Amino acid sequence: MANETIEWLGNRLRILDQTRLPQETSFIDLTDYRDLALAIKQMKVRGAPAIGIAAAYGIALGAQSIRTSDKEEFFVRLEQIIQAFAETRPTAVNLFWAISRMRQAATGRNVPQATKALLSEAKRIHQEEIAATRQLSLLGADLIKDGFRILTHCNAGSLATAGYGTALGIIKAAKGQGKNIIVFATETRPLLQGARLTVWELRQEDIPVTLITDSMAGYFMNRKEIDCVIVGADRIAANGDVANKIGTYTLAVLAKENCIPFYVAAPTSTIDVSLPSGTAIPIEERDSREVTHFQGFSIAMEDTKAANPAFDVTPHNYVSAIITERGIIRKEYQEETAGLGRS
Amino acid sequence: MANETIEWLGNRLRILDQTRLPQETSFIDLTDYRDLALAIKQMKVRGAPAIGIAAAYGIALGAQSIRTSDKEEFFVRLEQIIQAFAETRPTAVNLFWAISRMRQAATGRNVPQATKALLSEAKRIHQEEIAATRQLSLLGADLIKDGFRILTHCNAGSLATAGYGTALGIIKAAKGQGKNIIVFATETRPLLQGARLTVWELRQEDIPVTLITDSMAGYFMNRKEIDCVIVGADRIAANGDVANKIGTYTLAVLAKENCIPFYVAAPTSTIDVSLPSGTAIPIEERDSREVTHFQGFSIAMEDTKAANPAFDVTPHNYVSAIITERGIIRKEYQEETAGLGRS
Numbered sequence: 001m002a003n004e005t006i007e008w009l010g011n012r013l014r015i016l017d018q019t020r021l022p023q024e025t026s027f028i029d030l031t032d033y034r035d036l037a038l039a040i041k042q043m044k045v046r047g048a049p050a051i052g053i054a055a056a057y058g059i060a061l062g063a064q065s066i067r068t069s070d071k072e073e074f075f076v077r078l079e080q081i082i083q084a085f086a087e088t089r090p091t092a093v094n095l096f097w098a099i100s101r102m103r104q105a106a107t108g109r110n111v112p113q114a115t116k117a118l119l120s121e122a123k124r125i126h127q128e129e130i131a132a133t134r135q136l137s138l139l140g141a142d143l144i145k146d147g148f149r150i151l152t153h154c155n156a157g158s159l160a161t162a163g164y165g166t167a168l169g170i171i172k173a174a175k176g177q178g179k180n181i182i183v184f185a186t187e188t189r190p191l192l193q194g195a196r197l198t199v200w201e202l203r204q205e206d207i208p209v210t211l212i213t214d215s216m217a218g219y220f221m222n223r224k225e226i227d228c229v230i231v232g233a234d235r236i237a238a239n240g241d242v243a244n245k246i247g248t249y250t251l252a253v254l255a256k257e258n259c260i261p262f263y264v265a266a267p268t269s270t271i272d273v274s275l276p277s278g279t280a281i282p283i284e285e286r287d288s289r290e291v292t293h294f295q296g297f298s299i300a301m302e303d304t305k306a307a308n309p310a311f312d313v314t315p316h317n318y319v320s321a322i323i324t325e326r327g328i329i330r331k332e333y334q335e336e337t338a339g340l341g342r343s
Numbered sequence: 344m345a346n347e348t349i350e351w352l353g354n355r356l357r358i359l360d361q362t363r364l365p366q367e368t369s370f371i372d373l374t375d376y377r378d379l380a381l382a383i384k385q386m387k388v389r390g391a392p393a394i395g396i397a398a399a400y401g402i403a404l405g406a407q408s409i410r411t412s413d414k415e416e417f418f419v420r421l422e423q424i425i426q427a428f429a430e431t432r433p434t435a436v437n438l439f440w441a442i443s444r445m446r447q448a449a450t451g452r453n454v455p456q457a458t459k460a461l462l463s464e465a466k467r468i469h470q471e472e473i474a475a476t477r478q479l480s481l482l483g484a485d486l487i488k489d490g491f492r493i494l495t496h497c498n499a500g501s502l503a504t505a506g507y508g509t510a511l512g513i514i515k516a517a518k519g520q521g522k523n524i525i526v527f528a529t530e531t532r533p534l535l536q537g538a539r540l541t542v543w544e545l546r547q548e549d550i551p552v553t554l555i556t557d558s559m560a561g562y563f564m565n566r567k568e569i570d571c572v573i574v575g576a577d578r579i580a581a582n583g584d585v586a587n588k589i590g591t592y593t594l595a596v597l598a599k600e601n602c603i604p605f606y607v608a609a610p611t612s613t614i615d616v617s618l619p620s621g622t623a624i625p626i627e628e629r630d631s632r633e634v635t636h637f638q639g640f641s642i643a644m645e646d647t648k649a650a651n652p653a654f655d656v657t658p659h660n661y662v663s664a665i666i667t668e669r670g671i672i673r674k675e676y677q678e679e680t681a682g683l684g685r686s
Contacts, residue, residue, distance in 0.1 A: 022644045184650075187634070187642070189532060189556040195635075195643045203644060211649040213532040213634055215557040215590025219655040222592060247558025249565060253600045254593060291530070291556055292538070294637055299530070300538045301365045301546060306554040307527075312562040 006045065006053055006162040008123065011064075013057045015045045018159055018193075022200040033062030033081055040088040043191065047160020048234040048270055049129050052094030054162075055085040056122035059102045063118045066111075074111045090282040091243055091311045093235040093272040098125055130163035132267035132325035137169030140230070140265055140323040144174035144181065148227040151184045151217060154245035155197035156232025156265065166265035167230040168198065170323065172205055183209040184226060186217055188245060190290040190308065214247050221258040229255045233266040233322075238337050240316030240329070241278025246309055252318035261320040268324045268340045278313035286310045349388065349396055349505040351466065354407075356400045358388045361502055361536075365543040376405030376424055383431040386534065390503020391577045391613055392472050395437030397505075398428040399465035402445045406461045409454075417454045433625040434586055434654045436578040436615040441468055473506035475610035475668035480512030483573070483608055483666040487517035487524065491570040494527045494560060497588035498540035499575025499608065509608035510573040511541065513666065515548055526552040527569060529560055531588060533633040533651065557590050564601040572598045576609040576665075581680050583659030583672070584621025589652055595661035604663040611667045611683045621656035629653050 004027075007014040012031045019042065020026050028044065030036045036058040039045055045054045062081030068074050082099055089095060105121035106114040144150070150171060154160075157168030165172060175181050183202055188194035195211055202209040212220065220226050229251055235243040242248070242264050255262040275281060291306035292298060300306070322329040326340050347370075350357040355374045362385065363369050371387065373379045379401040382388055388397045405424035411417055425442055432438060448464035449457040487493070493514060497503075500511030508515060518524050526545055531537035538554055545552040555563065563569050572594055578586040585591070585607050598605040618624060634649040635641060643649070665672040669683050 023641075186558075187532070189530070189558060192642050195647075199643050199647050203647075209648065211634060211643055211647050213557065213589070215529075215532060215593060216650060216652065216655075218593035218596060219589060219652055220650075222655070246556070246562060250558060250561035250593060250597060253561060254596055257596045257600070291554060295640060297638060297640075298366075299535055300542050300554055304538075304542050304546075304554050305552065307559060307563075309559060309562055312559075312565070 005050060005159050006057070006126070008057055008126070013054070013061060015039060015054065016159070017044045018046055018197060019044050021196050031061070033058045033065065034084060036061065037084045037088050040085070047155065048092035048094040048232065049133065049161040049163065049166070049267055050159070051089060051092050052098035052269060053126045053129055055088070055095050056098040056102055056125045058085055059099070060119040060122040063106070063115045069111050071110055074114065078106060089284055091234045091284045094269045097269045101125060126162065129161060129267055129269065132269070133161045133163035133166055133169050135325035136166065136265060136267060136323050137164050137173040139325070139328055140170035140263065141173035141177055143228070143263065143321070144170065144179060145227070146179040148179070149182045149184065149225055151186070151220070151226045151229045151251065152198060153186045153194065153231045153248055153251055154188045155193040155201070157198060157201040159197050159201060160232060166232040166267070168201055170230055170265055171207060175205065175207055181207055183207055184220060185209050185211050186214045186247065187211060188247065189214055193245070217251055218254045221254050221260055226260055228261040228263060230263045230265055233264050233270050234311055235281050236264070236266060236271045236322060236337065237275040237278045237281060238273045239277045240319055240322060240337060242314045242316070242319060243278060243281040243283070243311050244314065246312050249312040249314045252314040256318050262318055263321050263323055264319055265323040268326055271337050271340060273337060278315065281313055283312070284310040348393060348502050349400070349469070351400055351469070356397070356404060358382060358397065359502070360387045361389055361540060362387050364539050374404070376401045376408065377427060379404065380427045380431050383428070389536070390498065391435035391437040391575065392476065392504040392506065392509070392610055393502070394432060394435050395441035395612060396469045396472055398431070398438050399441040399445055399468045401428055402442070403462040403465040406449070406458045412454050414453055417457065421449060432627055434577045434627045437612045440612045444468060469505065472504060472610055472612065475612070476504045476506035476509055476512050478668035479509065479608055479610060479666050480507050480516040482668070482671055483513035483606065484516035484520055486571070486606065486664070487513065487522060488570070489522040491517070491522070492525045492527065492568055494529070494563070494569045494572045494594065495541060496529045496537065496574045496591055496594055497531045498536040498544070500541060500544040502540050502544060503575060509575040509610070511544055513573055513608055514550060518548065518550055524550055526550055527563060528552050528554050529557045529590065530554060531590065532557055536588070560594055561597045564597050564603055569603055571604040571606060573606045573608055576607050576613050577654055578624050579607070579609060579614045579665060579680065580618040580621045580624060581616045582620045583662055583665060583680060585657045585659070585662060586621060586624040586626070586654050587657065589655050592655040592657045595657040599661050605661055606664050606666055607662055608666040611669055614680050614683055616680055621658065624656055626655070627653040
């Protein structure tokens, strides 16, 4: 799995088209950075860590296509390429973190050196993120007891991270420790990442999974059929507020009300220490047709007005712990995130 | 609208097929009570009050088809017909309330008298429910202020009641008083009664409505964009616990967390004084294909396990008020429901 979601093939990037799963496992080879930027927008590659990695390769790919030896011209063109990725999706900070690293890697070099450095940096980001998700999964697995029934939302697995996964990584690691785990996966409307991707990933790992609609999570929590909730994150503010897939805040409130631990799993590349709280996190508003239509089929009257915020913010007081590769943060987020945020 | 959802046409029952909306407004004429029982199971007619009314007509229709003048045989056959309806859907108590009234109406009469009395009773139930929803809508409208942004779940309108509606009845009545109302309608997975039916009903009344996925309700509440929540009910226990469409409990928890009033609107036929609390309310588990498939199209891998509880129970402490045609009940539900429950 780890090598399949995003794979660098020397002169092109191969991505698994996540919009086609689970019906079809098809790959797309991208040689033009603009096609990759579009693929990110269209969520063919998705999940905060995966977006960061893909954008890094995309910038390296774009740099290779710049036909000039003039340093100034090269950096003007490079900045245009970077902008194309910066404009794909606003919420996941991993994208901007990767962009910042890529810009830094090229700075001060001549054209051939910069081109080479950009590719090296993209590969380094990729490897670091794989290692980070593996490490946080092992740390998080200690929180999971044998027999736990775990609720997760959206998809925070290999597909979302191009690595081991965050929320699903912990579940897989716990299973690897011989623990019996049962997963409840919310379908995650509107784009059904839970139904399409999480169920698919867990079944490949032979982890029992029950699919539920987003509206059923409270029912099972209230019946004491859920032992903990684990989700991924798209951006974590310095105070521990968490932006993640729309519906996450609701699960956190339900968990608190039912005295169920609510864990957030994310590599430190997801922590944005520049933001004091979650209120400043930009929330992507996607096309309302994702809500009014289903696989092209209209589910409401023509011209129905629909809202489509793709993320919400869960205030830190609902979060029992944030699980990163550098350790598990419990409360007092402000101090701890400051030490953990990678820049 | 009031006459369209369910209409008695002398020798047959005409129902609006709610599974075809909003794409198609088509009616079904039923002359065989078994077809009507199936239509209730398949949710062609749905909503707690509407199910009660439809079943009452169905029993009257079934009685007309009994070809005997032998009283004993008639009542044996009548009981079989009643059973067919009792087995359609377990949660909405209006069904059992209507059955009980129908049984009582026939008791002690000879065959022609009983047949006649059954039809009269069905018509009486129908008229009473229309009057009840109209009355509770007027009472509830007083709770709504000009400019209110109201969240509702599933469909508790004319379609669900064969009358004026409960939650939507209140919204319509408030609009009738000249108040500006904005509605947020949850799509209500898996069967999308919100997206398909509530949006359709509100747009016919020119009431502005924004469709959201079930997972977005918390987002809008937390942003202070919702002034109150109003839902219908399928069964209300003596202590005020409310069974309603799956997802209702979640909305109630979110409303409490965000200090937003959470109102339940239902005719007193929905109150089941025989149950001390909501824990004893039977929850219908429907076909898991309603979750794994969408209009026949599979959204998850083949053989994915899915849960499909159609209702949940909201404990009374989350309910700000229950709005009935006989008055608005606030807390101390036990005493008040005892006085209000119709038998």
